[in-house]
Amino acid sequence: MNSSLDHTSNPLATRTDAPFSPKSAFPVSESRRALIAAVGGLGAGLGWPAFASDKADPRMSAIAVGLRPVLPPGPLTDLSVRVSARRLDEAVARVFGDFNKPAILPAFDPGRHGARHDVELHRLVVPMVIPETGESVTLSGLLALPVGASGTLPVVSWQHGTILSFGQVPSNMLKLADPTYAVSDAGDSLETLLNIQRFAGQGFAVIAADYVGKGPFRNGRGEAYGVKNVSVQTCLRMLEAGLTAMASRGVRAGPLFLNGWSQGAVNTQWLHQALRGRGVPIAATSVASPFNELTETLRFWAGAQTYPNPPGATPYPESPAWISLCLIVLLGSYELNYGLKGLLENAVAPQFRAFAARYWKTYELRVGSAEPFPSGSNLLVPGFFDRFTHETNSAFLRQVAANTATFWRYDSPIRFHIGLADEGLHPTLAARALAAGGPQTVGVMVPEASHRATFLASLYGSAGSLSGHSNVLEWFNALRQPR
Numbered sequence: 001m002n003s004s005l006d007h008t009s010n011p012l013a014t015r016t017d018a019p020f021s022p023k024s025a026f027p028v029s030e031s032r033r034a035l036i037a038a039v040g041g042l043g044a045g046l047g048w049p050a051f052a053s054d055k056a057d058p059r060m061s062a063i064a065v066g067l068r069p070v071l072p073p074g075p076l077t078d079l080s081v082r083v084s085a086r087r088l089d090e091a092v093a094r095v096f097g098d099f100n101k102p103a104i105l106p107a108f109d110p111g112r113h114g115a116r117h118d119v120e121l122h123r124l125v126v127p128m129v130i131p132e133t134g135e136s137v138t139l140s141g142l143l144a145l146p147v148g149a150s151g152t153l154p155v156v157s158w159q160h161g162t163i164l165s166f167g168q169v170p171s172n173m174l175k176l177a178d179p180t181y182a183v184s185d186a187g188d189s190l191e192t193l194l195n196i197q198r199f200a201g202q203g204f205a206v207i208a209a210d211y212v213g214k215g216p217f218r219n220g221r222g223e224a225y226g227v228k229n230v231s232v233q234t235c236l237r238m239l240e241a242g243l244t245a246m247a248s249r250g251v252r253a254g255p256l257f258l259n260g261w262s263q264g265a266v267n268t269q270w271l272h273q274a275l276r277g278r279g280v281p282i283a284a285t286s287v288a289s290p291f292n293e294l295t296e297t298l299r300f301w302a303g304a305q306t307y308p309n310p311p312g313a314t315p316y317p318e319s320p321a322w323i324s325l326c327l328i329v330l331l332g333s334y335e336l337n338y339g340l341k342g343l344l345e346n347a348v349a350p351q352f353r354a355f356a357a358r359y360w361k362t363y364e365l366r367v368g369s370a371e372p373f374p375s376g377s378n379l380l381v382p383g384f385f386d387r388f389t390h391e392t393n394s395a396f397l398r399q400v401a402a403n404t405a406t407f408w409r410y411d412s413p414i415r416f417h418i419g420l421a422d423e424g425l426h427p428t429l430a431a432r433a434l435a436a437g438g439p440q441t442v443g444v445m446v447p448e449a450s451h452r453a454t455f456l457a458s459l460y461g462s463a464g465s466l467s468g469h470s471n472v473l474e475w476f477n478a479l480r481q482p483r
Contacts, residue, residue, distance in 0.1 A: 081177035085115035099456040115201025117146035138217035142170040144200035154480040159264030169210035207242030255283035265290035269405035288417035303377030317423035323376035332360035346390040419454030
């Protein structure tokens with residue numbers, strides 16, 4: 001088993017070598033169970049009622065419908081570590097400024113926003129069959145629990161944003177157990193760190209998927225960026241695995257919350273819709289910098305669609321360099337997962353085809369190369385959105401339109417956090433879902449906020465930065481009473 005985690009030097013890390021066997025899953029020792037029972041557990045201390053560990057959660061069977069193969073019983077984890085609240089706060093303080101650009105929030109204040117609990121981080125490892133292709137793959141993900149948790153915990157299913165690498169995944173956060181490891185923007189899923197500190201550090205369970213084509217078990221496979229069914233099933237499978245792992249540790253799942261940012265925001269909308277279609281109740285959902293109307297987003301990224309500037313954003317930020325890279329990953333993902341053979345070749349302008357083909361395979365940029373670097377506005381062949389250019393291009397556009405997340409009536413509370421200076425997503429695009437979503441759909445406008453700052457404000461902001469709304473932690477806390 002190949003892993004980027006160095007478990008050999010960490011006395012708190014435990015590992016096995018057969019990810020699907022319940023006999024080899026991470027054990028919870030009897031002494032540890034006794035200790036948890038003796039101290040009463042976190043859940044009892046916070047006033048949540050305890051449930052018998054053998055009481056079935058009716059949500060589990062609904063979540064698992066259609067997922068293959070059937071999961072074995074047991075923890076479904078192969079590596080576990082413990083991270084202190086102080087370590088979490090220090091790591092967040094180190095990276096807070098990477099998201100707070102331009103600075104719309106005060107600096108991180110551990111006195112105000114600090115974690116209250118040490119956390120256990122568990123790497124989930126499970127099998128899945130990809131619905132679009134029939135492939136059998138191994139998925140990894142993360143389960144974060146407050147140390148000593150028992151009884152009932154509210155659950156946050158966290159969907160991370162776009163990663164232009166293969167290894168910056170939620171499960172990599174187990175590296176935090178090494179006190180010498182310095183988290184970085186280039187090497188880590190920093191948005192997952194923020195969710196761990198903000199939610200698990202405040203008494204929630206957090207479950208997150210690494211996504212297909214990412215993490216230590218990708219085995220050379222490309223990802224499924226913007227591919228609806230595999231993204232939904234990946235999130236469902238990891239939610240199923242996380243809840244199963246919780247139950248194996250004597251922790252019952254309470255109210256379910258969803259949270260996602262950027263790519264993870266559209267995944268969260270898809271996940272919400274799939275869960276409600278299965279009858280699974282959702283306490284509340286938050287999405288930040290939310291992609292939803294995918295066809296219009298493509299046109300915006302490619303410079304084929306413009307919109308008036310929102311109030312306070314004159315001039316509107318220029319399109320970032322990463323837009324063209326996201327377009328390449330999207331094209332590669334649709335070619336791979338929908339069988340659109342030759343899509344990259346036919347959709348990309350001739351002068352960038354070699355660049356696009358290599359980037360899709362490696363996610364590497366040649367620093368100092370004289371090779372032309374594409375922008376969103378010149379990556380695609382001329383006329384891509386205006387006329388027939390190739391059958392695979394037409395099939396791609398039809399599939400993107402079919403995958404839209406916009407037109408759904410939400411029957412439980414959902415907030416769309418929309419940055420009014422988001423360089424990657426114009427507010428007009430994000431607002432489409434507000435008009436279609438029904439009375440429980442609320443837009444939270446974040447003045448002067450970039451793509452990243454919008455997400456940061458959703459977690460750490462105040463009414464002053466969130467147009468009069470509470471942040472997501474405060475909102476979820478107000479709704480997390482036992483079911």
